[in-house]
Amino acid sequence: MELIPVIGLEMHAEMKSNTKVFSPAKNSYNDISNLNVNKIDMAFPGILPLLNKECIEKAIEMALILKCDIPEIFMFDRKNYYYPDLPKGYQITQFNKPIGTNGVLTIDVDGIEKNIDILDIHLEEDSASLDHYSYFSLIDYNRAGVPLLETVTSPCMHSSKEAVAFLDTMKYIFRYTGISDADIKRGQIRCDVNVSMMEKDSKELGTKVEVKNVNNINNVEKTIEYEIKRQTELILNGKKDEIVQETRRYDEATETTITMRSKIDAIDYKYFVEPNIPPYEITSDLINDIKSRISILPNEKKLKYINELGLNIIDANNLIKNKDVSEYFDNLINLGCDIKSSVNWVLNQISDYTNSNNISINELYLTPDKLKFIIDQTILDKISSKQAKELFNKSLELQKDPKILIKELGMEQINDIDTIKDIIVNILDSNLDQIKLYKNGKTNMFDYFVGQVMKETKGKANPVLVKEILSSELDNK
Amino acid sequence: MLEELHKKLISGEITSKELLEQSLKKSKEIQKEYNPYVTICEDTKETEVNDNILSGIPYVAKDNLSTKDILTTASSNTLNNYVPFFDATVISKLKDVGACLIGKSAMDELGMGATGTTSHTGIVKNPWDKTRITAGSSSGSACLVATGVVPYALGSDTGDSIRKPAAYCGIVGYKPTYGVISRFGLFPFASSLDHVGVLTRSVKDAAIVVDNVKGKDELDMTSIDLNVNLTKSLTGNITGKRLFYIENLIDLKNYKNPSNELTSIITEFKNTLNKLEELGANVTGINIDDNLLQALFPSYLCISCAEATSNDSNLTGIIFGPRGEGDNYVDMIKNHRTKGFSSLIKRRFVIGSYVLQKENQEKYFLNAKRVRRLITEKMNNLFKEYDVMIMPASGKIAPKIENSNDVISGNEQVLENLMVIGNFGGYPSITIPNGFVENMPIGINITGNILDDANILNISYALEQSMNYKYQIAKEVE
Structure with missing residues (x-):
């Protein structure tokens, strides 16, 4: 019996915005608890939600990117349940009319394109966060009311690899558009993972298990792997009945999933329309306006790199992973830098440096115009690649412009023909025996003379000029 | 009254x-x-008298308005x-x-009651007859x-909840169009x-207060501007105004x-x-389908209880309110809510939860x-032909306290709960005194129509001028 995993994802991404989705409190990650809190976030009696238009527009933007159908009216619903991280006792979300339905996202799984069906995408508010200790728990309301964008896929994926590729693609889109920072470390991406096993050639889906609130992409991968293994073993051991429709959670310590509640205990959220937010009309003008503002997306950029700049797929993939990196690269190209050199600098030296110093490329002292100087020097053969690396490192170390540093390090080339000629004449005059050897056919003596010139000029003579002048001087002998 | 007081304050009388x-x-x-x-603000300081007619004058706010x-x-x-x-x-x-806020008035717990008997501070009694209820939930404000303790009170x-107590207490109760007064802090x-509104002893006073508190509020997304000066629109001229009443509820043969x-x-x-006819208005009786009318109150119960059960989910005792006892949050919340709510409230929550369940x-x-949509469509159509609807505010006088929970049915039930139409459609609605039955005040x-507040106020104003109940103070107190 061949079993095929069937996977669907509900991906929650914390959106980037100035303020929270229903309150004027700041929406920013903060290490200090309960700093970004408004009375609305804590549900004091008499508060009312205030809808943040920035969030609506970003939600519509994402719905457009996912090629969703967009309703004419934007409205919210209440999802009612009690939990200490939910001060109002309900979450404002979208149930009846999500901002996008029926969309699709094309992803790249090991070079093969696959379409992921998007059932819906909707805007909602995040809950507070809880810190549990042995005898008590603490509530941090900084996160309460942070805008969340939830994307629900159909059960259309069949491996953890596909799921990861989907999440990565979404992550890059979020970062490119600025809809979300999609910062995994700060828990800005959380997923509910649905896994079932289907018999090959069967049309019937197996019993679905939902693993809630898996908090980063690596764990989603592990969750799926574990569930596939667990469910497959049960089926193969004739214990198919033990797979029940239930909600589980991922346990990071054991890398397993654990039962939370069964279908029978499923919560009835008693959804109804949020009465405090009037329906918000989504006009075609608004949609067109948002459409016109959508920046270039990672996939489009990748194609541009391959088709227009002639990059290979690996380099292109690596460049688009990070929006800032690709923008840095774009700036180099726009400044007229050599394409191949630019790719190498960005993906090697710069990447090594930013990684080992744990900084973003935007914090790099060597801005594209400064790096251009170094790249140009090497292209023009004014400095060797070894010198270029030295110049790069020194410039970052001393935070000094390479244009100035190149002189201070004495790297500047001698390009003056007369100067070079004088040096060559002197060298030739004191190496008459060697000239004889050369004239007698020992042509490799040419390199010997070049070496002497370089030695004399401490490597600063322009090698091209040296070769030209040397060869004409030797001819004259 | 407010105008008079203001003059006296300005003149220094x-x-x-x-x-x-x-x-x-x-x-x-x-x-x-x-x-x-609930609270008398004994430490309140007098306020400075300025050009505003409300300056320096005391008022009371219902205890569900955040202060x-x-x-x-x-x-x-x-x-x-x-x-x-x-x-x-x-x-x-108003600040x-x-x-000058001098106190917070008792009400039916969380607004969910019609009698004025379910406040945690006890029963509010009717000042025309202590053995009777005031109705609710704005019971304290009406009382x-x-x-005559204050010229006006917020409800x-x-x-x-404003208009029924006004009727039973012989005063004016006015709720403007939905959104005209911000609900932020209610x-x-x-x-x-939910509407915020006002209780007064004259139509003009009601207009004055609302003129001072109306308008779009950036803290309430459902709030709207009413670009009319209500006080100035009180001309008393109602010639040619078209009024309708629901004939099938007024015909005694139907009871x-x-x-x-x-x-x-x-x-x-x-x-x-x-x-009204004598004053130049045209009054017409129309019929509305009994089935629709009968469905109004049950529908109101479903919608209001459903929203209430959700709205009051923040009352857990975790962030505010007396903290419940228990070893974990579930027990703490349970303890807080079990002890805190009266059985009436719990009943409403159960109804609300039940009607919201998926099945x-x-x-x-x-x-x-x-049903809400049907009645609103019906009313909207009627308002194309007529200026206003006029009906008795109740089919009863204020009941005895011990009879306040009598279950009623049929057309009595419909007439008793008819004013809910004003909440279903968000219509401006006002109750004014309409005389006495068995020595107890009754209301009309x-x-x-939406945002046609000036019209209902002006018609009430004209009617008030033709009767003797303006500024009346409860008999027991006089």
Whole structure:
């Protein structure tokens, strides 16, 4: 019996915005608890939600990117349940009319394109966060009311690899558009993972298990792997009945999933329309306006790199992973830098440096115009690649412009023909025996003379000029 | 009354301090007899008299309006220690014009009651007859205006919570169009039905207060501007105004055993219709399908309880309110809510939860919303032909306290709960005194189209001029 995993994802991404989705409190990650809190976030009696238009527009933007159908009216619903991280006792979300339905996202799984069906995408508010200790728990309301964008896929994926590729693609889109920072470390991406096993050639889906609130992409991968293994073993051991429709959670310590509640205990959220937010009309003008503002997306950029700049797929993939990196690269190209050199600098030296110093490329002292100087020097053969690396490192170390540093390090080339000629004449005059050897056919003596010139000029003579002048001087002998 | 007081304050005939002292003194006497207060703000300082007509004049706010640094309980034990740190918009607007808040009035717990008997501070008694109820939920506010303690009081109205107590206490109760007064800071009962409004002893006073607190509020997304000066629109001229009443509810033949009260109330109502004709208005009886009318109250119950069960989910005792006992949050919340809510409230929560359950939503909650839409469509059509609807505010006089929970059915039930139409459609609606039956005041209700507040006020104003109940103070108190 061949079993095929069937996977669907509900991906929650914390959106980037100035303020929270229903309150004027700041929406920013903060290490200090309960700093970004408004009375609305804590549900004091008499508060009312205030809808943040920035969030609506970003939600519509994402719905457009996912090629969703967009309703004419934007409205919210209440999802009612009690939990200490939910001060109002309900979450404002979208149930009846999500901002996008029926969309699709094309992803790249090991070079093969696959379409992921998007059932819906909707805007909602995040809950507070809880810190549990042995005898008590603490509530941090900084996160309460942070805008969340939830994307629900159909059960259309069949491996953890596909799921990861989907999440990565979404992550890059979020970062490119600025809809979300999609910062995994700060828990800005959380997923509910649905896994079932289907018999090959069967049309019937197996019993679905939902693993809630898996908090980063690596764990989603592990969750799926574990569930596939667990469910497959049960089926193969004739214990198919033990797979029940239930909600589980991922346990990071054991890398397993654990039962939370069964279908029978499923919560009835008693959804109804949020009465405090009037329906918000989504006009075609608004949609067109948002459409016109959508920046270039990672996939489009990748194609541009391959088709227009002639990059290979690996380099292109690596460049688009990070929006800032690709923008840095774009700036180099726009400044007229050599394409191949630019790719190498960005993906090697710069990447090594930013990684080992744990900084973003935007914090790099060597801005594209400064790096251009170094790249140009090497292209023009004014400095060797070894010198270029030295110049790069020194410039970052001393935070000094390479244009100035190149002189201070004495790297500047001698390009003056007369100067070079004088040096060559002197060298030739004191190496008459060697000239004889050369004239007698020992042509490799040419390199010997070049070496002497370089030695004399401490490597600063322009090698091209040296070769030209040397060869004409030797001819004259 | 407000105009007169303002003149006296400006001329120096009386000072804000004296007014305040009088009100506070009377507050204590009335509190002993009728129990309308949750809090009397004895430390209140008089306010400076300025050009604004409300400056220096005392008023009372219902205890479900958030008042900074003043205990606000919504008459519930779940909030019996809650002191807000922010003002409701309506409160801050009155503060800005120099009005003087002297107390917080008792109400049916969380607004969810129609009798004035379910406040955590006890029963509010009717100042015309202590053995009777005031109706609710703005019971304390109605009592304090009817006894002349203050010229006006703020209330809230989800079904008829301003207009019914006004009727039973012989005063004016007005809720403007939904959204005209911001709900920010109003402890919600049912958000889609909740209105802030005012109780006064004259139509003009109601217009004056609302003129000072109306308008779009950036803290309430459902608030709207009403670009009319209500006070100035009171001309008293109603020639050619078209009024309708629901004939099938006024025809005594449609009642099995009409009580004497009902018979007298309908007689008074018809007399008033004649008066309106004399004033130049056209009055027409129309019929509305009995089935639709019968469905109004059950639908109201479904919608209001559903929203209430959700709205009041923040009352957990975790962030505010008395902390419940228990080893974990579930037990703490359970303890807080079990101890804090009266059984009436729990019943409403159960109803609300039930009608929202996945398997029941369609049958109850969504059907209730359909009824709401049907009646609103019906009314909107009628308002194309007519200016306002006029109906008795109740088919009864204020019941005896011990009979306040009598279950009624049929057309009595419909007439008793008819004013909910004003909440379903968000229509401006006002109740004014319409005389007496068995020595108890009765009221008449006028409801108009959205944002047509000026029309209902002007018609009420004309009617008020033709009757003798303006500024009346409850008989027991006089």
